[in-house]
Amino acid sequence: MDVLTCRGLRKEFGDHVVLDGLDLTVGEHQVVALIGASGSGKSTLLRCVNLLEDLDDGVIELDGEDISDPRVDPDRVRRRIGMVFQSYNLFPHLSVLENITLAPIRVHRRPRAEAEAQARELLDRMGLGEKAHAYPDRLSGGQQQRVAMARALANSPRLMLLDEVTSALDPELVGEVLSMIRDLKADGMTMVLATHEMGFAREVADQVCFLDGGRVVEAGPPEQVLGDPTHPRTRQFLKRIIEAGRL
Structure with missing residues (x-):
């Protein structure tokens, strides 16, 4: 099964065409x-x-569902979908653990204990188990990016x-x-x-x-x-x- 299908994607910023009929299947x-x-x-x-x-034109399907429909x-x-950006985008006022559990608790309504257990498991897997209560400004760039990946994975994308x-x-x-x-x-x-x-x-x-x-x-x-x-x-x-x- 194709997870992602993009057909004829077009995106313009003013007069600049950034995507010009792009097709992609994953x-x-x-x-x-x-x-x-x-x-x-x-x-x-x-x-x-x-x-x-x-989009200005085209269709994006996720598992066969048209997610580019404006009504979605x-x-x-x-x-x-989990997305990790080049600039980390961690919340500086939240600890590593709080960054990872924010969406599972507030968006997915998962019990805090369950979300924190999963977050700690992800941190251990990424070699950051001891950093759960650290804040982003205390981490190296590589550590921050791994936390950003753990945050994306916490939603089981x-x-x-x-x-x-x-x-x-x-x-x-x-x-x-x-x-x-x-x-x-x-x-x-x-x-x-x-x-x-x-x-x-x-x-x-x-x-x-x-x-x-x-x-x-x-x-x-x-x-x-x-x-x-x-x-x-x-x-x-x-x-x-x-x-x-x-x-």
Whole structure:
């Protein structure tokens, strides 16, 4: 079964077309990596899937349900989607434990004890069990990003969206977050991730999609798209990546 289907997505900001008839399909337990230059539409696509941006045209389906229908309650949809941003977006006035349990308690109406038990389990899994009562400003960037991932996972999402989750990290902290994504893949989590980490995309993705001008211009297995691309624009992009020593 396809978990996510996007057909003909179009998104404009004024006169600027960010998504231009984009199509994407993500199967169950599949990891899809979105690559492309800045401004190619990767982050906007993820924000549209999570209903943080309104579409100008097109259809988004989650497990066959048209979630882009204006009559759909976006809060209900977001309960089935976890999203992690590049800037963490943790609440600074709440402890790590409070950040993770906020939505399960207030939105999903789960008992506090149950939500906290799950949060502690997630923190232990991420090597942050001793940080439950710490505040975000006491954590490293890598630790904050892992807390953000735990917060997204606390709602048991059907789909995880990861938007350049390592771009704000110091290089030595990137590995911590990538290790967690590997673990999620091993658990069978369905994920769409926008990334500049080409080596990681080659390792973890089932499918790599190269975006250019708001469209998926090439898609396929990592070894094909990253190793033997067929589209001239993909080849040009990867040539620059290789010259920069990032692949």
